[in-house]
Amino acid sequence: MRFPGALQSKGQTEKVPNAQKPKFRPPRSLRDKVVFPIRSLPTYTGPYPVGTMEIEVPARNPRVFSHITREGKHILQLETVLMTVYYPSSYHDRNLAVPEGKKNLSRELWLGRPRVSMAKGYGKFAGLGDFLIPFMLPTMFTKLPAYRNAPVAEYWAPEVDTKSDGVEAKTTEGIKPEGAADEPIFPLIMFSHGLGGTRTMYSSVCGEFASYGFVVCAVEHRDGSGPRSYVNHAKSSETPGSVSDAEQQGHMDHKPRERERGYHYVDYIFPKNNPYDTAPQSDKGVDAELRAAQIDLRMAELEEAYAAMCQLQRGEGEELAKTNMRRKGFKGSSSRGLEGVDWARWKNRFSLDNVTACGHSFGAATVIEMLRHTDRFTWISQGIIYDIWGAGTKPPEKESPDHRIDAPLLAINSEAFTYWPSNFELVTSLIQEAQAEPQAYPAWLMTLRGTVHISQSDFSLLYPNICSIFLKMVANPRRALDLNINASLEFLAHVLPPDLAQVNRAYKNEGLLEAEPHPLEHIPSIQMHRPDDKWVAARLQIKHESIYRLSPKLYRKLKRRAAEKHGRRPETGDEVWLHVKPTAAVLEDFERKHGGRSRSLEAVTEGALPVDDISTEDSRMEKGSERAELEDGVDG
Template identity: 70%
Template structure:
């Protein structure tokens, strides 16, 4: 991109001070475990007006199969056997769990079980081996700030968040919008994690969306892109190793057959283990990455199918097949106990689904948006810090496989300095905005952020991120900016009946700020590091002082701004590189308005619902036989 280098050579080459940022939203601790005085790690509570709950689900895939002929140890490594996901959703504030007799309410672990082995998986991914165990020790007891299996909310939350209404916002029932139904029907979001990620590593992003009225289905990919994941198998019948091998030409070795589950660690490309590096001279292992994308979109397809079952009131069928229950590897004894499936019927939309992802997950979202004939229920996409090199190239022979949907791209500042990657994300925005049916799309950068600022890592290990990666932005404020920009985007592109559930967010008009093309940003505002550290870390002034205490340094900077009478401005925290015209937004809304009910009826008729005769659970002599092994 010719203009990119020139933009970085203007001025004196220095870097700016800490951005004059606003303070993050209020996140009151929910108990002693979440206070800063406990020597562990806690995740911040969610800021929306809905309390949040989660469900952990793993069920056998409908069509087990392998992807590509890539093998290790004489077996296929990319196999679809089960789909694993955590569902984040708005829960009722007046009832925690209707059917759970035990007063001890459960919360899902952030790291997952078995915790030491999961830490080893991260160590293998990061190249530090067992040294990861002591590093992850403080986070081994971290739990998501959401109750497990609690009833889904059946009321409209107040139009205020915890910053404006305090913690009472989560225990208050609001009035319904004019013309709306008595019970809200929540929008659905599918979330795809990045390399080294899991279904809980982005719990803050997913939980924030849920607190503003979204049902978020976060899939854990079994494509060798995560640090470690466990694939469970039924003892017999549907989902057993014998059945999977017979139905889908799946491979299992002797050790897997003995223990009854598969262990999938991060899959390094052969002869090019670090193909993700911006400075790699061998490029990306396209055979592996393309095959992983194929497996990923198939898993998301399975996840949507499961959600359509729950939407149809057949959640008990899902529960009967669930392999994340007592007696199975990496599972909680709580399983799906206490879920009132009757309350889930028709409680979320099956159309106008939002596809959202980070890094390699953003590349997965791009693939879904380009195949709207296959994913016709996905209407818009949000991509956080997309890994461009992992994106499947455009099919020149298939011009209809282009992005024809609204798109929001949010870059970290560290990734914005990766020229080829920035060029790719710019091209995706242009692809979405192309005639004859341009879709409203935005591209922005969050100043002072690094690649993991959009995951839970920056919240759990802020000092590591600031000390080693030079993350300048407050991690909680960075989360606010990601979520606020995303909610603003969704309020602009979703039909009215879907957009009105997230009325509690505070519109900062991030997407309405003045456009700042990258080549016009003075170099004095940049935190561009040396070329060998591009996309990895930032460069900051007064580094020795900042290393002492990033929090104190940010506080001094904020007070200095207050003394001079300078209030924070949008441009202090973000650069908005590309935005659509108001006319394109209006055309999109006119196209969508009035189609919501028609599309909903269409999807209810076309969704691949299971009849009693074709329900996989009915293939077993007992719906719970695979759990007991009897």
């Protein structure tokens, strides 16, 4: 496989981008310092402490999606919606939320309960069965670096982060912006996970957003795309969400054993006769019928979750808590449930408008479909897609001209996915779709160098050596997280209304969206980690990597010192390839119509091409004499 216009260079591929150091993340406790048997997640870098709530409530409209069945039971059913809400919390009032008889607030488990059963679900998804359980043992003790049910913040955070002012930034109140309300209104993000994901698999991304002043609702999809998810039934037959109610109202199927024990679980669903439809080399392509039905179910779950967030924002949290099925007595729940939450403080604390839809891989494909239905999702105003699985998207409806991306869009690729020809062509077409007339929206497309598909999840943080050795990830996983978040925060600063954007004022603007464009065909091959065809999208390639493998961390440190010694400072292009950014005309028109803002219009749009000039043909990658089709895939 080659790039038709790529610049060729002699010598070995650069092993590691000339990267900056990750943000400062001081350990909070012994749990964060111990390597084994407990694996810890890095603390969040924004000025706000982070709180979480675990919520499962009955769907308002329980129903079955698709006719697809297994063992006589419909496999795509909407019965309840499960979510973890990440939000800015108040350090000062934390003791007010400690339940009676408890010493302090607890922290949510990353793997979830019941832990061994959840590990078995991952084993089934990975094709390793129970052999994966010992491998998952360390993460059974991992907890999120956030406090369960902590009070939501009611103050403006200082305009600093933990790198510039240390952990004291999280215990300090800032001065409100001129003309702003005494208490900030936080923007809302709805997050959709990828195949094999859960509501906590992306806790670092969601928690980072929360630490900078966003409320994030991460939904756990029960569409058979996760490793295992427990669906609880209401205890009383007269209560909404009960088995009888779901069967009568939603025509759902339950086995006798499921009715008896009060719950059932949904494992990953492998397509019949084509279990690995996600692989780029799959001869049969993607199972379009199953994947399309899963997206329909996913969108319905996000609507249900948004309805729950509306209830919370209206100050009706007590009513929400009464129907919550993630409390003592229900499967997979913490005994703390929603104890200690001050529901009155949640009233009007976040905005229900100008919501950001965000997702990874198959979750990104879900976001695209939502952006094509803004008549249905009227509350969504922009989208962020991490490493979209293009084959999982639905094609635009040609007979419906309104079925197109109708909002600003930021697309961030891993380097591994950028080398997948049909997928890169697809994501480029999505950028074109967003910027197409008659209503052009600003859109960006970039690649993070040295990253792989799971670099945008917690897995690369919990198992960095596995990702380095087997997937050839060369970027520091914490720095990769920084780049994803910083680019996303820059994007939101440009497209959110000023009154919402000013909440996020402590992030470090690295100018990632203002970098010089790097068309894929102009990137020297020496900068690339392009793998052999059989590993496309799955991993990178590092030539002569034995010395590097002795200590990737030490190698990066020595390389950084050598650059400093020769007076070379890291540049944006060392870590990020910005392929496409909006023209000045597109951004100016958007700001005029929608009241957005840009700190430096000239820098943001310098070097951008009009949408009609964005070349996809020249930057397509050849694979032998055959092109990979959009129906091919990889794990989303």
